[in-house]
Amino acid sequence: MHPLIGYLIASGLFAIGLFGVLTRRNAVLQLASAELMLGGVHLVLVTTDLVQRSYTGQSFALFIVVIAAAEVGVGLALVLNLWRARSDIDTDDLPIDSGKQADERADRS
Amino acid sequence: MSLTDVLAAAFGLLALGAGIGVVTTRRIVRAGLWLAVSFAGIAGVALVLTAEFLAWVLVLVYVGAIVVLLLFATMLTRAPTEASDELDRRQLPGILIASGVGLGLAAVLTGAFGWTRVSLVGRENGDAAAMGEAIFSEWVLPFEVLSLLLLAALVGAIAVSTRDRAQQSGNSG
Known part of the structure; x- marks a missing residue:
């Protein structure tokens, strides 16, 4: 087994996920792309386990699964909250100073 | 090239191709489905690389729970199910940064490991017993x-x- 194969696949997945996070405008799709980056990290840990002949990497990969589940739960709660507040989850249209713009919207309506 | 190499590369290419589908498709529901395929590929690579327990946990948690959760979120936010051009911002900066990071990582890892071989002879499978011992002792x-x-x-x-x-x-x- 050549460990370089696992590492190259992992860096490719990380790059694809990074491209998705940078390019996608929909917040849910950005979360999905972040999951791809985490998938690359899983592969790095598993491949390093083979090199080191231990189970430490796989243990930490299991911990990352738990962290990813928590991250998606909180992230989707935030996205749904954003949808409820603005009826739109496009991250290009997010107000930079939300307090001020919310006041302006309240004034207009 | 051993059989392990070929299988790991095949599952890895499946994961990479499906990942490109996730970040480029113009239909939002298909992105979720491609994510399921991509994680099935990652689980396949983990299975080949002796991480048996982790592979099945990946299938359970990612394909079973996280993808379903993301699909629920797309439904709840009333995302357009037909093809849409509104999903992406300009792609060129993303392509430059992501390919730079990816090539940099690949160059560093290639420099560190080269085409070295790791023998899998005598490597115990990372099944539930091994993982339980590792987690609950260390x-x-x-x-x-x-x-x-x-x-x-x-x-x-x-x-x-x-x-x-x-x-x-x-x-x-």
Whole structure:
């Protein structure tokens, strides 16, 4: 087994996920792309386990699964909250100073 | 090239191709389905690389739970199910940064490991018994801290999604 194969696949997945996070405008799709980056990290840990002949990497990969589940739960709660507040989850249209713009919207309506 | 190499590369290419589908498709529901395929490929690579327990956990948690959760979120936010051009911003900066990071990582890892070989002879499979021994003998404290993290995330998600409702009822009442 050549460990370089696992590492190259992992860096490719990380790059694809990074491209998705940078390019996608929909917040849910950005979360999905972040999951791809985490998938690359899983592969790095598993491949390093083979090199080191231990189970430490796989243990930490299991911990990352738990962290990813928590991250998606909180992230989707935030996205749904954003949808409820603005009826739109496009991250290009997010107000930079939300307090001020919310006041302006309240004034207009 | 051994059989392990060929299988790992095949599953890895499946994961990479499906990942490109996730970030480039113009239909939002298909992105979720491609994510399921991509994680099935990652689980396949983990299975080939002796991480048996992790592979099945990946299938359970990612394909079973996280992808379904993301699809639920797309439905709840009434995302357009037909093809849409509104999903992406300009692609060139993303392509430049992501390919730079990816090529940099690949160059560093190639420089560090080259085409070295690792023998799998005598390597015990990372099944549930091995993982249980590793986690509950060496990594007990992170395991316990993670249960706290899950609890905090659960409470946080509930708090974030109900605060708005309390405000609305306060405003209307």
